Amino acid sequence: MKVVYFADSLPPIADGVSHTMCRLADSLLANNVQFQMISPFQPGENYRWNSRVIKIPSVRFPLYRQYRLGLPQISRIAQFVRAFQPDIIHAVSPTFMGVYAQKLAVSMSVPVVASFHTHFSSYFRYYRAGAFEKLAEKTLARFYNRCDATFAPSENIIEMLKNQGVQSLKLWTRGIDINRFTPAKYDVDLRLSIDAGTKPVLLFVGRLVKEKDLDDLIKMAKILEQRNLPHKLVIVGDGPMRKELRLKLKNAVFAGHQSGEALAKWFASADIFVFPSTTETFGNVILEAFASGLPVVAANAGGPASLVKTGINGYLAKPNSPVDLCLCVEKLLDNRPLRIKMGMNARSFAEQFSWDAVNRQLLTDYQQIIENYHFSHSRVFVSERNSGKHLAPVFQKKWLATNFNQK
Structure with missing residues (x-):
């Protein structure tokens, strides 16, 4: 299996998202999964998987200057990802990079998934902009519904996202190193x-x-x-x-x-x-x-x-x-x-939460999503061929127009 991650948060950023991605990368190495990460941050030589990170240009996030928003160099990244030939693409955050990951996956005919790490819409109420919270929820729901699946870290969050209209939800919980924290x-x-x-x-x-x-x-x-x-x-x-x-x-x-x-x-x-x-x-x-x-x-x-x-x-x-x-x-x-x-x-x-078990389940879910994606797309192709209508390119253009040109 080959996976490409578009990740806005990696070390030296120290937050829950960065920590989760570090533990995931360790699990991917342990399970011999080929992967690459595209990020505005370069973790450093202390991380065994540092060479698998492609650093891209970025701008500072206005509210927290230690954070950066990746700005994909479209031709360079597209060339790199196509050469890598991933089986699945994972958009870690609903940012510029996440949207580009979705477009790239569609153009390559591979499944794309997302993960819900941060309750962005709720942040508006803390910065005197509560009126935008519902609008943000709708915008984020559209982003997640463009993916073949969205991974959420807890059952409570899955229920919340369902109520906001997000579909195709899966559980990707978190683990703990019980030897370090004791x-x-x-x-x-x-x-x-x-x-x-x-x-x-x-x-x-x-x-x-x-x-x-x-x-x-x-x-x-x-x-x-x-x-x-x-x-x-x-x-x-x-x-x-x-x-x-x-x-x-x-x-x-x-x-x-x-x-x-x-x-x-x-x-x-x-x-x-x-x-x-x-x-x-x-x-x-x-x-x-x-x-x-x-x-x-x-x-x-x-x-x-x-x-x-x-x-x-x-x-x-x-x-x-x-x-x-x-x-x-x-x-x-x-x-x-x-x-x-x-x-x-x-x-x-x-002691019930092992990072290895948590991330092996994620890999199992990846495999199922890949198989379902190709099965459903092969049925569409056979149906079009038997009808004498080769509509796949037309369908793709309509899909892109519907999903990415919404205001």
Whole structure:
């Protein structure tokens, strides 16, 4: 099998999409799958598959300057992809590159799939542009419906996309490295360095951006302080909200961006993981917390709602309710035996998620999509031949006009 990926997010970008693509690339190598990635980023020699990435020109994304939008050099990329002769093309994001991937797949008569990683339409409400949210949903639905299948990371997100009119949905969940993220990475010195003492450590890990609902985290922390509940809040990550958070959470510890073993130690050395985001399509950090033996308090929305089982491995709070978030945290702050029990349940739950198994299922789905594509297209060809009408080129032109010239 040969696969071409059009991916806007790869290292050095550090987010859930980039992490997922890295683990996928590792699985593809392990399963001897031939693949190439087209991206505005070059991961670097630390990645075994770096030579399989074709870097293209790009422009900075206006809201987050560390991100870039790839600008496909049409003739160069088309020539490269045609020479590679992929069996399937995967558009990772609904961007310029994603649209071009769809057009290229049609012209080459190969199936094209997409994956839903980021709840883009919901971001409008965080930047005073909520009126555009529904329009964005419709635009994205049109993009995904031009694909032979769209992969979503959780059942909750599949249901949401169905309600928005997206068809041909498949589940591509996420995995976890349970050897890297483990309670065994508990670090006494790390806790001493933040003066935690015997106080429970509350941990947040993620990008410091508005769409993570960090205003709810701020309000929750203030309520805990007003109630004089002993705790130490640690925030791991970086982003545009860092200064505001530092100003409003003077008693919190800001550890900055962490990765690898350092990140694993922060997880293992905490007591409760708190995640207020309502825009997550999955929530990789929740699996990392589970694997580290932490109970999780998360908003009952999106991907986290499929992972957190209330009363078993954590609690789900009402979305955008700092008070309910605080009440859920308080149940665990006051009860160390419950924290330990839920942490053990969380670890057991995480052990079910293997990256290798997750990505082998994706490859199985690819194969089925390829077979279905060629079967359906061969039936069209035979039907046209028997009728004496060779309409395939006409059909293709109509399809392109209908799907890519919509305003």
